[in-house]
Amino acid sequence: EPEVTQTPSHQVTQMGQEVILRCVPISNHLYFYWYRQILGQKVEFLVSFYNNEISEKSEIFDDQFSVERPDGSNFTLKIRSTKLEDSAMYFCASHRGSNQPQHFGDGTRLSIL
């Protein structure tokens, strides 16, 4: 069964550095999402992407964040200047649309030092 794939599984970065988290959504999916989960807290929506542009974003998704779909397969989340509070699990999700469910990857654990 096709899966959403995320790389790397764990990223350690110095505060202030830029980080790019990568996702390969399921191939025939049209909607793409990023979520984060700070340790011990709820899963939080960051941003959705459809038709090559941001569709919705939460208050968390400020100017430090950006997303891109550079080719037909990858979907990336960039954090420009990381802060300690960006440490979290970041999950990518995708779905085909209509009433189809979102499918999530296993996440990237981002640790900011």
Place this chain on the structure above:
Amino acid sequence: DAKTTQPTSMDCAEGRAANLPCNHSTISGNEYVYWYRQIHSQGPQYIIHGLKNNETNEMASLIITEDRKSSTLILPHATLRDTAVYYCIVRVAPDSGGGADGLTFGKGTHLIIQP
């Protein structure tokens, strides 16, 4: 999206049916009920969803009350691997005016399967 209410935690004996309730009294006509679970810190895993009819798949059954104000997820024969946090989420489908809104996760129900 409508708000949902779930118990914080539940226990169930291995091999028995686990029945997880969810209240969504403010659900509107074009909102679906989705169930996901999260095992440890893995990505949320889709289980099942429905609009108004009861649904069944290889993982679970979803029973939605006639007034759609509540639903129950049923795991028919729970195993130790079903220990997880279960989330009930109400959401408008994208092609029903929901755009590409993200899912709103609450705290869910921590289901513990006892051996």
